[in-house]
Amino acid sequence: MEKLKRTTPAVGQLSGGAFKIEQSDHISPINNVELCSGYGQKHTDKYRSLVTVTLAHLKALMSRPPQKPKDEAQWAIFSTVLTRNHSRQREHGEFYALWADIDDSEGQSFDEIVGRSRRVIPGAFMAYTSRSATQENQRARLIVPVAYALSGHEFVIWQRILNDKLEAAGITPDRVTERAGQLCYLPNRGAFYDWKVINSKGPLNPDECWSEELVVEMERQHAEQAELTERREMAKIKARARVSAGTQSPIDAFNAEYNLPLVFDMYGYLRKGNRWLSPNSSSKSPAVSITNDGQKWLSAHETDAGIGRPCDSGNGYMGDAFDLFVHYQHGGNRDEALKDAGEMFMVNGVPLYKVNQQAFSESQGLSSGTFQGASSLTTPQDGEAFSLDTFSLNGMAAEMESKMLEDKFILGRMAILGQSTVFYAKPNAGKTLLTIWMLIEAIKSHEIDGKNVFYINADDNHKGLTYKLKLAEKHGFQMLAPGYNGFDAKMLSSYLANLVRQDQASGKILILDTVKKFTDIMHKDKASNFGESVRQFVAHGGSVIMLAHVNKHKDDEGKVVYSGTTDLVDDADCAYTLDVVTEDKLSGDRTVKFENFKSRGDVAIDAVYSYHYGEGVNYYDRLASVRTVTDEERQNIEKQKRLNATLERNRDAIEAIKGVLRDGSQKKTELVTAAHERSGVSKARIQRALEDHTGTSVADYQYWHLDIQDKNAHIYRLNWAA
Known part of the structure; x- marks a missing residue:
């Protein structure tokens, strides 16, 4: 049974009194863990040592709060690591409490906020109004002790879940608490002050209470990180292409393709409308903006002083995307950042920074023997006329022909090694069945080596995946699936980029079933970016076969039409549709036809197959029933x-x-x-x-x-x- 204890309000307090809610106190060792603390916004570990505070002391402060201006008020970060740096807290912090900051009560009283919070927080918590609270806007903070230490990354995840819970209960928390180094100001009496302690259930054990929410949040963060990684890799690919086209400055290449919103996401900036909150700032006011041309950032955060340069006006700081790369990726070491960027971008197989070193050496009349391989970038000597003849390939035909391989087919006569091919078909037309059958036939005939084939099954249930995995093990090709062994379909562009970067693409054969699981083929930009990553992989000797769906409606000639934007087809070397030609319901035999509508190389114009599609047939028997239809049969x-x-x-x-x-x-x-x-x-x-x-x-x-x-x-x- 709850026990209410009335306390006397301080002079100037507008509320009718505060109540401390007590039940049986739970004594926990976490109450005496020393946590990071300081006084006022300007107290940072950069200038003077931080202090510590315990949850026990915080609880005592609630009933006897000081009354100080904000620049002298005590704050806490509920971590044992004594730093205000968000990144270091996220990577190394050990947290013993979650917290919420309700800046706008939206007309709710403090009692109502606590009541709603109790319904969604299955553990003890402390609540108090902030120094700026008024009778009209009873701003409040909640401190939620946890049953065990949380890592910085866990803290951020549970913070988001806590805020989601409160929001669902009708309370709007400030999301800045989801940053690991955000300051929580401790009890400090203002014009209106109230407080409560809920002790009924002991410290929160989020693993037990919010396990389902954790799964959802992890999936969301995983998808968000995968999208960010894909954007980063695509920016890198485009920057490399820019360098290959003649851009010799790694800074220019980096800035041209790594746009500022992407870089802000990379380094933990929090977006609020058209402005961003710097990860170095402990305030809640976003003070970073982007210039109209999108090339520069401007920051009014004093904590961003070490990034970029001071603004010409003397108010704040400014820089570009590369300045952020220097600061966050290389700790402010510009030389290391330049070298790193130079290694990211290659010219004729030579890192850009070496190409530039060679050019400088040649301009100084020095030997350039160290930089073999970049000779194509040498500049004409003084007085020597420039001519495009320098770049002519004439006379190299025999050499290039000796290195040229004849077309080698992967699947039937429809997919060529070193190309990207897409098969479009309606569901259950047999595209997966026929792809696996043709793959097995190619392995049996030694056309391809199964160990170089990676079939990514992203469109199957557990039973179907198990059937196909057994086939992969039997015939020696590799079977991958999202959610198994850490594979993530949304990270495919990143995986391809890594294979290209490590010179591991050549000879690898990827089969994507189905392609919609790897990109949004209805979204032009995403499909185009994905197509570009596939093209880069293919350009370095890889092969990709993609399975995709067709539209529900056929064209005027009664033929199936591929689904999605044209980008996938535009980037592919070959494209086919697959459609059912005949079905015999008595025998259960189905005949289907591949028809080519885009080709590079001597691929088949069409191909016809037959298989048993009737009910009650297991997958292995259906696979065994596949056969190529003869010319005479095709005519019939x-x-x-x-x-x-x-x-x-x-x-x-x-x-x-x-x-x-x-x-x-x-x-x-x-x-x-x-x-x-x-x-x-x-x-x-x-x-x-x-x-x-x-x-x-x-x-x-x-x-x-x-x-x-x-x-x-x-x-x-x-x-x-x-």
């Missing part, structure tokens, strides 16, 4: 497909003509008129159907035959089996 199948299409198109006209002919033979003119009047089908369609289905082979849907009698009279008679 194509013929049957045309006949079926004609039958469907003319079905109502056929029934009308049959009805008339059952009454007796008819001349053509009278037959067309009678069938039209009987069915309402146009005379043109009746006449076309009459021509399409005239003959003696009922198997070919020929339901009547023609007798030409005296005076060229065309008499139509119904076939006996029709």
